[in-house]
Every structure is written in C-alpha cells, then in structure tokens.
Amino acid sequence: AQKITQTQPGMFVQEKEAVTLDCTYDTSDQSYGLFWYKQPSSGEMIFLIYQGSYDEQNATEGRYSLNFQKARKSANLVISASQLGDSAMYFCAMREIYSQGGSEKLVFGKGTKLTVNP
C-alpha cells in the first residue's frame, strides 16, 4: 500500500527566506506521481507542483521546486523567497499511474503547517 509521511507538523520561516518541507513516501509501484497541494484557511486544496517517478529533472513551478530523490523515496518541497501569503497547510500526495483499471486516487500525508513571519 502507498504511504506518505510528513514529519514536520509545523514550520516557521522569515519572509523572503527559503524553506524546505519534507515528504517521504513508500510504494511498491514502479510508476507513480508525486504532488504538493497548499490548503489555506479557506479550505480549498490548491495544486502546486507535480513530479513523475520517471522524470529525470526535478520539477519547478515559479517559486516552488521539488527535490526528488528516488533512491531515498523523498520528495521535498522547496519554497523560495517566502511571502506572507504562503502561510498555509501543505500536503504531499502520491498516485499510482498507468494502472490497469486501478484507481486514480491520491494518498495524502498529514500535512505541514507553514507560518511565514514578517
């Protein structure tokens, strides 16, 4: 079974600094996708970034980058130049891909609460 572990319940960062949110995963699948979502206090899950298990390059989306280390089964999110609006819950998730009739469901970690201080 797939499992996501986020070991940091809360993180603090100063505005304009970079921060890394940790995520490790466990799966026996060869082909999978890793995702990060942001959940502000409004409740909506906002997609940030995606990394496929066969992607050779680390994914980047603006200020977000994903530090993918396949051998260590880690997919840490790096946020550069933090802004006050980055304060939110952040969830790491994974999904099996190319499954034969299998589910497209996401498996989520418990999340990390990020607080950006002015």
Added chain:
Amino acid sequence: GAGVSQTPSNKVTEKGKYVELRCDPISGHTALYWYRQSLGQGPEFLIYFQGTGAADDSGLPNDRFFAVRPEGSVSTLKIQRTERGDSAVYLCASSPTGGRVAFFGQGTRLTVV
C-alpha cells in the same frame, strides 16, 4: 463557474438524519473524486468516478455512505443515519481524461450534533 463547486459549504445535521452533499466538477472533466478530511489530518479517499460509473469505491467507510453521478457530471454524496464521527470536511475533485492533476473544490463542512 470555472472551478469545482460544492454545496452547501456548511451543513449541520442531527445524529441519525440523512444528508446529501453536491459536487459540480469542472466542465468536461470525466474523473471525479470524493475525499474526507478530518481535523488535523490529510484528505482520505472515499470514491472515484470515471464518467457515470464508480471505478473505485474502496474508501467508503460503510454502507451508510453512497455516491452517484448519473449523467457523468454532477455528483451527490449521500450519508444515511449520520453519526457524530461523520463530522468532517468533504472534498470533491475532478480531472480531465488522462489528466494527472486533480482540482479540488472548497469542500463541505459537515457537523453532526
């Protein structure tokens, strides 16, 4: 609208009552998912639709929970004989055929008193 729409945004119901939660996915998205998020936890998968059919309902906790998507667009999550433990935020998401990203609605906060 442009995004996934869920109604109501909040629902308070008495223990034992029946509730329906509605999800209107992004137009044209064939895949639809329901998740449940308890306080302090990540979302947990309930059910996945591809078109009108439930391709995976392995996350439904028991037979009090049921979901439908009769025309392949709007979906309704139905909970019978609600219990206090059903209190949570119910999230709906959709994605296009072959799409890898699921887009979420803002959720329905269900409180069973």
